Amino acid sequence: MTHVQSMLDVHSQDLEGIDRTKLAECIQACFDCAQTCTACADACLNEDMVAELTNCIRTNLDCVDISAATGRILSRQAGIDTGTTRSMLEACRTACRVCAEECGKHASMHRHCELCAEACRRCERACAELLVSLR
Numbered sequence: 001m002t003h004v005q006s007m008l009d010v011h012s013q014d015l016e017g018i019d020r021t022k023l024a025e026c027i028q029a030c031f032d033c034a035q036t037c038t039a040c041a042d043a044c045l046n047e048d049m050v051a052e053l054t055n056c057i058r059t060n061l062d063c064v065d066i067s068a069a070t071g072r073i074l075s076r077q078a079g080i081d082t083g084t085t086r087s088m089l090e091a092c093r094t095a096c097r098v099c100a101e102e103c104g105k106h107a108s109m110h111r112h113c114e115l116c117a118e119a120c121r122r123c124e125r126a127c128a129e130l131l132v133s134l135r
């Protein structure tokens with residue numbers, strides 16, 4: 001059991017209508033994505049061809065901000081607003097898709113881009129699955 005799942009399990013807020021497992025998976029995927037995108041942007045900055053990676057760096061940093069914010073919002077259960085939650089999940093899905101596509105362009109040359117694209121796709125899927133489970 002992860003710390004995310006443990007915290008959800010002990011929270012006093014009733015999570016009626018929300019699949020706790022999907023919620024925990026999405027929170028973890030958001031934070032994993034933020035960390036991976038941060039590391040990928042940093043690795044891109046250290047490549048000899050950094051000028052060719054500026055769009056990759058930008059999409060990485062956008063994805064970091066959006067996925068981290070989504071993970072934080074999903075972690076707050078008291079007085080959850082499903083409208084805000086849905087909007088954040090949609091934004092995160094979009095940012096992850098865009099970042100995965102951009103990193104995918106460089107994946108054959110840079111392993112960090114390959115790993116980042118994988119983390120983004122995982123987060124995109126987790127957001128989509130949580131969206132489906134919300135009432």
